[in-house]
Amino acid sequence: MDTILVTGALGQIGSELTPTLRNRYDKVEVVASDLDPDPGVSPPYEPVDVTDRSQIESVVEEYDVDTVFHLAALLSAAGEQNPGRAFEVNVEGLHNVLEVGREYGLNRIVVPSSIAVYGPATPDNPSERTIRTPTTMYGITKVLAENLGTYYHQQYDLDVRGIRLPGxxxxxxxxxxxxxxxxxxxxxxxxxxxxxxxxxxxxxxxxxVYMSDAIDALIDLAGADESDLRFQCEYNISAxxxxxxxxxxxxxxxxxxxxxxxxxxxxxxxxxxxxxxxxxxxxxxxxxxxxxxxxxxxxxxxxxxxxxxxx
CATH class of the missing domain: 3.90.25.10 (UDP-galactose 4-epimerase, domain 1)
Known part of the structure; x- marks a missing residue:
């Protein structure tokens, strides 16, 4: 990793992942991005709406990004208030990131999934391939995200990986x-x-899961040898x-x-x-x-x- 882009960097995870990446990799440039045009956070920061592919491309080109931690998303309860926007941000936004990743030959894209992919038909203590029957738009978009990541890996050899985060x-x-x-x-x-x-x-x-454990999981998965991974975007973590x-x-x-x-x-x-x-x-x-x-x-x-x- 030479230059990392963090989307959704002002959110709950991004606001702690970004400084952790900067502290842990002092020779790696970490570019924070979110919707706010002037959030007053430490640079480098770029305003990016992930539903606009050109904005992602602009940052990837300017900073020569090779790795993306894609955190921009609408969560479960908020997604039920505005399901159309949840689909736009969570699915179309990811699709834009994946397309930029394919076109620019990015080394790695890390995109968290969620326990929201499961549903009433899922038995307790599910493994990665247990039936997914989400009842929320958020869960539906995360199933699509997992499948999109796997598709881009299989079709374009794009290294996309992720974990299913609990609360x-x-x-x-x-x-x-x-x-x-x-x-x-x-x-x-x-x-x-x-x-x-x-x-x-x-x-x-x-x-x-406690935040520091969640961040360690994201970073550790990002650094894992691809040959050791049997899944792409659906690793469960439990704490x-x-x-x-x-x-x-x-x-x-x-x-x-x-x-x-x-x-x-x-x-x-x-x-x-x-x-x-x-x-x-x-x-x-x-x-x-x-x-x-x-x-x-x-x-x-x-x-x-x-x-x-x-x-």
Whole structure:
């Protein structure tokens, strides 16, 4: 990797992946990009709308990009509010990146997928090739993304690879538009207000991962030897699995009184359609995936950092 382009660099993952890449690869230029024309982030930064192929081409040409971490996407709950825009960004945007990758001979494109590719017909603890029956536009677009990546690899020998991310927990940037947002919002509200109303039931259990583990997974997969990979864009990774009430109990242990309420809304049906655990044997075997953070360590890190920030 000589020059990396990160699309969606202002989002929850991109805002932490970009500086991590810059710190880890001091001889590699990392170009951040997103929709905001002037976000005030460290350069190099270029405004890019991934639905406009010419904008992607312009940045790839100017910086001689050879690797892309393609993070630009509309998430699950936000996608249900505007399914047409979700399809445009998540599918047409990826197609533009893949076409630029094919035309300019990029070395590698890393594009995250999601547990949203699964659905009600998927049994719990699914592996990579378990049936995918998504019920959201976000999930549908991610199935298409996985298949597009595999197609471009098979037809054009373009190195496209990715992981299926579960919910991500981070104290740096609050998520916006995901079904698993409660697993982050609960921490913020607990520290700031001492209370939080979940939009899911207390027994809702979903797979999660701490941000630093998610970033390590993306970078480690990007650096893996292609000959070791049996899949392209559908590697499961799994780290944590907990219910909303288990999370509340752990938070209360750290901060004292925490008034947790549960008022499920339309996002509950999305959560119910996803598996509560994932089989990530392939990622562990093929490229050495292993999570560092368990639930107690995640809660400690989240509470300590948010309390420090509130001082």
């Amino acid at each position: 991500i927990v981070s104290h740096e940037t609050r998520p916006d538009g995901g079904t698993t947002d409660y697993a982050v919002d609960a921490f913020y509200e607990a520290v700031d207000e001492g209370e939080y109303t979940y939009f899911v039931r207390e027994d809702t259990r979903l797979p999660m 944590l699995s907990f219910t909303a009430s288990e999370l509340s109990d752990r938070i209360e242990e750290r901060i004292g009184r925490f008034d947790a309420r549960y008022e499920p809304d339309e996002r509950q049906s999305i959560a119910d359609s996803w598996p509560s655990t994932l089989d990530d044997t392939a990622a562990r075997t093929d490229w050495g995936w292993s999570a560092e953070y368990d639930l107690d360590r995640v809660v400690d890190e989240m509470v300590q950092n948010l309390q420090r920030g509130a001082e």
